[in-house]
Amino acid sequence: MRAFTYERARTPAEAAAAAASEPGARFIAGGTNLLDLMKLEIETPRRLIDLGGLKLDEIKATRDGGLRIGALARNTDLAADKRVRKDYPVLSRALLAGASGQLRNKATTAGNLLQRTRCPYFYDTNMPCNKRSPGAGCSAIGGFTRSHAVLGTSEACIATHPSDMAVAMRLLDAGVETVRPDGATRTIPIAEFHRLPAETPHIETALAPGELITAVTLPKPVGGKQAYHKVRDRASYAFALVSVATIIHEDGSGRVALGGVAHKPWRVEEAEAAMPRGAKATTEALLSGARTTAQNAFKLTLAERALGAAMAQPRG
Amino acid sequence: MVEQSDAGLSRRGLMAVGVASAAVASAPSATAAPAQDAPILATVTLEVNDRKQTLHLDTRTTLLDALREHLKLTGTKKGCDHGQCGACTVIVEGRRINACLTLAVMHEGDTITTIEGLGTPERLHPLQAAFVRHDGYQCGYCTPGQICSAKAMLDEIKAGVPSHVTADLSDKPKLTEAELRERMSGNICRCGAYSNIVEAIAEVAGGLVKGEPA
Numbered sequence: 001m002r003a004f005t006y007e008r009a010r011t012p013a014e015a016a017a018a019a020a021s022e023p024g025a026r027f028i029a030g031g032t033n034l035l036d037l038m039k040l041e042i043e044t045p046r047r048l049i050d051l052g053g054l055k056l057d058e059i060k061a062t063r064d065g066g067l068r069i070g071a072l073a074r075n076t077d078l079a080a081d082k083r084v085r086k087d088y089p090v091l092s093r094a095l096l097a098g099a100s101g102q103l104r105n106k107a108t109t110a111g112n113l114l115q116r117t118r119c120p121y122f123y124d125t126n127m128p129c130n131k132r133s134p135g136a137g138c139s140a141i142g143g144f145t146r147s148h149a150v151l152g153t154s155e156a157c158i159a160t161h162p163s164d165m166a167v168a169m170r171l172l173d174a175g176v177e178t179v180r181p182d183g184a185t186r187t188i189p190i191a192e193f194h195r196l197p198a199e200t201p202h203i204e205t206a207l208a209p210g211e212l213i214t215a216v217t218l219p220k221p222v223g224g225k226q227a228y229h230k231v232r233d234r235a236s237y238a239f240a241l242v243s244v245a246t247i248i249h250e251d252g253s254g255r256v257a258l259g260g261v262a263h264k265p266w267r268v269e270e271a272e273a274a275m276p277r278g279a280k281a282t283t284e285a286l287l288s289g290a291r292t293t294a295q296n297a298f299k300l301t302l303a304e305r306a307l308g309a310a311m312a313q314p315r316g
Numbered sequence: 317m318v319e320q321s322d323a324g325l326s327r328r329g330l331m332a333v334g335v336a337s338a339a340v341a342s343a344p345s346a347t348a349a350p351a352q353d354a355p356i357l358a359t360v361t362l363e364v365n366d367r368k369q370t371l372h373l374d375t376r377t378t379l380l381d382a383l384r385e386h387l388k389l390t391g392t393k394k395g396c397d398h399g400q401c402g403a404c405t406v407i408v409e410g411r412r413i414n415a416c417l418t419l420a421v422m423h424e425g426d427t428i429t430t431i432e433g434l435g436t437p438e439r440l441h442p443l444q445a446a447f448v449r450h451d452g453y454q455c456g457y458c459t460p461g462q463i464c465s466a467k468a469m470l471d472e473i474k475a476g477v478p479s480h481v482t483a484d485l486s487d488k489p490k491l492t493e494a495e496l497r498e499r500m501s502g503n504i505c506r507c508g509a510y511s512n513i514v515e516a517i518a519e520v521a522g523g524l525v526k527g528e529p530a
Contacts, residue, residue: 006375006421032417035378036398048375050422076411080477085485094481100502101469103399105411106418214486236480236501 002044008053012179012214015049015248020181020210027212029072030106032099033115040125042132056214057084057251059083065220067298071110075099075165076185078109088218090226090245094168097230100237110213113166113193114178114205117159117263119241130156130201138201146295147241151262153291159202161194162239168228170265171245173258175217181210187217193315201263224249225315228258229306236287242299244306250315252276256286256307262301279308317334364389365433373420376471380404382420383430391431391460395504402503405461406430412527414502431460443467454507455472461502465502466517469499473521493518 009015009027019025024046030032039045040153056070059081067083078084079095099107107115121127121139128136140148140158148158175187188206195204207213232238243259254275257267271285283304290300355374362369362388371386380397383389383406395403397416403413407429435441443463446452453459472491481498482489489495496514505513518524 001354001377004375005356006358006419028419028422031422032399032414035419039397048419052422076472076477080475083477089485090484092478095481096482097479101479101499102402102405102412102414102465102502103417104493106413134456211331236498273437 001038002041002046004045004195006050006311007048010210012054012056013183014053015051016179016181016210016212017047017181018047019212022047023209025049025210031085032076032103032107033111037116039146040123040304042123049133049229051212060103062217067142067218069109069216069218071108071278073109073217075104075107075109075112076101078165078265079104088168088226090170090228090247091165091168091218093226093228094164094230094243094245097228097243098164102128109212109216112163113213113216115163115171116204117162119159119161120144122159130197131159131204132202134200134202144295145293147239147242147253147260148293148296149262150267150292150296150299151258151288152196152264153262154197154199154201156199157197157263159197159201160260163265164181164228164230164240164243164259166194167243167245167257167259167265169218170267171247171255172218172222175219176213177215177217178207178211178213181204182227185214190265191267196264205264207246220255222247224254225313227310227313229310231302232307242302242306242308243301245306246310248275248311248313248315252311252315256282258286258303261287261303275311279304279311283307352417360421360424362420362423362467363425363427365428366432371420375419377420379406379418379420379423379428380415381407381427383415389430389432390519392455392464393460395458395461400504401452401458401461403458403461404521405462405503407467407468410468412465412472412484431464434463441467442520443516447513448480450512450516451509452516453505453509454515458503458507462500462505462513465500465503466513466520469496470517470521472499491518491521491523492525496521496524 026045027050028048054073058070059069059073060068062068075095079092085092123130127139130138138157152189169190174190176193177187193206194225226247228245230240230243232240240260245257248254255272257265268286274281274285287300357372358375359372374384383392393403399414399417405412406415408426437446443466458474476488478485478489479498481494
């Protein structure tokens, strides 16, 4: 691990200004992903700004009937929140499908959104990777690609976003509230928050340098039968091969978002019109334009079947 | 407040290393540590097993290394050092976490319980006694982490925290085998003592409810 200075931020705006003042500065909250990457020297911050004292862990109702989740709310607390369990159960289910009890106790809401890919070539510092070193090339392309993306890929990167929580947030039309180094605030719709890799896979989100997430907001509950089907190599504590987050109403209409298939949670609103006609019709539209390898083509079948399983559940 | 003499020694040692690396970095050498990696020190006070401990540490020191290398509490084990195996599980502010994936300096004033704080050879914690009784280990390396994890995990069930296998999110979670296995999945036992670990934890928890098959 490279040496770094350590400080505790006193206000979100101060933290953002401090982070923007130095290219090597990084925020740290739960630290479960950042420290892992720092040990491997994939992340090499010179300055760590600890957000732990910012009191951004509250979960409270909004005036329009939704929920405002503090950026530092722990994954365990968010999954266990009574309002989330009742009104946004797909979010509880997605959180509980991810990581381990220990990690969920530490990992935060904002950190979960910002966690980096688990592409094994990103982790192997002996192999070229455009995320680690822009322009170096992608070792995954032409390599072992069973776990890699099949949608929205580019010639520069085929990594997936590893988060379960983010898939549910995308399904629920969350908003990401931020403060910028100049003190200005904004809300980034979750659909625009994560980027596709294109030519710059090292730029993963819409955040500007130093911009700090302060909360994630959920619109008022939409009801429906909500589920998160995660398919993985082990029954617990493994990343998704494919995951399917669904909201299904009694008439068969609904929403669907996929995890494990792209550089961001994958949702195509137009495809949802096909939901009353079943999983095959829906996935035909949802997976259109997929680019697969012999090793990961199974993800398309898996997505259709996982959606079929969600649709087969009682809707009452 | 107790100031550990070990910590004082290691601080001086670290500073000497820092000066040395700064001195050699100006001369071109493939092996010299770059000057910017000279250790940066910080002070943190932790309350470990009911005892206040003030440490002067390289900011890079994980909570795990602070416990093991500086406080010599070697009951907490280093397995993968990447949050994958759970051998380093300790209880911080009442919650189980991976001590390897957090920095000591991030825990100013925090209350930390390690396996040494749960029980002693003369006065075993009920979970320790149950692990012995049920043969919940073979090599024993993962055991301190398993036990710290189990202690906090049972508190999570009591607090009503749901899990991936909880059938109904509006219900209190039930103490089933499937629940215990899912909730302990962050603790790997390479010897494969899982079934005995489940029995040991179940006994301390007061027995299992017959649940849906896992």
